[in-house]
Amino acid sequence: MVSNALFAEVAALAGDPARACMLHALMDGRALTATELARVAGITPQTASGHLGRMTAAGLLSIEKQGRHRYHRLAAPSVARMVESIMQVAADLAPDRRRFTVGPKDEALRRGRTCYDHFAGRLGVGLADAMIASGHVEIDGEAGLLTEPGLAFLAGIGIDTAPMLARRTRVSGRVLCRPCLDWSERRPHLAGMVGAALCAHSLAQGWTRRLDGTRAVAVTPKGQQVFREAFGARLD
Amino acid sequence: MVSNALFAEVAALAGDPARACMLHALMDGRALTATELARVAGITPQTASGHLGRMTAAGLLSIEKQGRHRYHRLAAPSVARMVESIMQVAADLAPDRRRFTVGPKDEALRRGRTCYDHFAGRLGVGLADAMIASGHVEIDGEAGLLTEPGLAFLAGIGIDTAPMLARRTRVSGRVLCRPCLDWSERRPHLAGMVGAALCAHSLAQGWTRRLDGTRAVAVTPKGQQVFREAFGARLD
DNA sequence: GCCATGCTTCGGCCGCCACCGTAACATCCG
């Protein structure tokens, strides 16, 4: 095997509780400072700095320095997908050991959150369900498909579909997207280009907003209306 | 976070060189004994037993005992996908540090191998390319699609397409499949239901055969003919 | 019953690494 040592190195980096905490916190695709990450991991800034240095040196994270701050973010989408897949295994393994913490913060995350660049939680699953029910999207757990009406629907709500048109498949004329199994709802939500566009547009239009700099996302009254009337989604 | 400790536990299990070796060896979906796994990892059976016990207790592996042997296999497809995703990150990180070992065994793996339940290497990528070129499959890197002609093609070469018909999507009438980025070729090959059926059928028909109990797969003369004439694939 | 084989358990050794306190370095502000 050519990359066995690298494989173990990468997995070991993700295998420390403190580093795992930081990776989780970075899963929304934003960049956070060392101090912020130290707080979420429950360790001192010095220790966090060491962890961040290791992960950056390995290439899991990338740094963007602004003034006296250094913003850390996931270096590539593949890292986010890896974290997702490990989360998926962890969720698979312990269907019994769950329901530990059900604090309000956890509840907010279950309700809606970002997952690297798209929506997850009941928000993400609810929108995906609605788009499947209306025939705009098809999913079978391993792959997803945006139909022709789905493409028109996205354009209708103001999303720029030019990049999707460019990647429309040659024969069927449809756009492929990636489903992503939700770790809290255990059902797929929309990722890939379609999920990212939906998420970015929702935040830009004020249909949803981030909660105080966390991954949690809340639906605004305006969003409730749009999601109900345009998407046909019932979100709680 | 509800499953942070579990996440770190799972990743840490994969983060040891010896255990990573074993996981790699199990990636073809078959079951191996502790002694075999100890040999591939380069450690003693006692140590291997400890590792296997940990991974089994955590749920990454499952045991099937036959007589005085205990066969270990990956407990779930999600574990295989996790290993794939970590391999992908490892391959992303070090495009330079590669080309270490190019021994004959490594070359055999690059030529063709199984990846849990489907083909990978130049064999897997070549077949995928051929099916894409003939319009039987469409792929955009994040999702895949088996077209109507592709479905007929698979039925024509003797593959039972009943399970695929059952999962045919409601609106477009096509079958979704999962692409899987090849770590040696860096291009997608076919996974999911379609990839698994293709792999199983090829082995059953004698188009391909396993090399002495490893992941490596060789194409038989008969297979060369079938892949060239029916698939239109050039495999070296 | 006896031995061989596959596997696991136990005990001890050793090294790696997470963690923190302290301190140095960088940057912005007044």
Added chain:
DNA sequence: CGGATGTTACGGTGGCGGCCGAAGCATGGC
């Protein structure tokens, strides 16, 4: 130019865990 804040570097400590040798259980063959 101080002082405050964010970040990194260093030294020391403690503990977890990988590793092997030796011994203890299982299973199958004779």
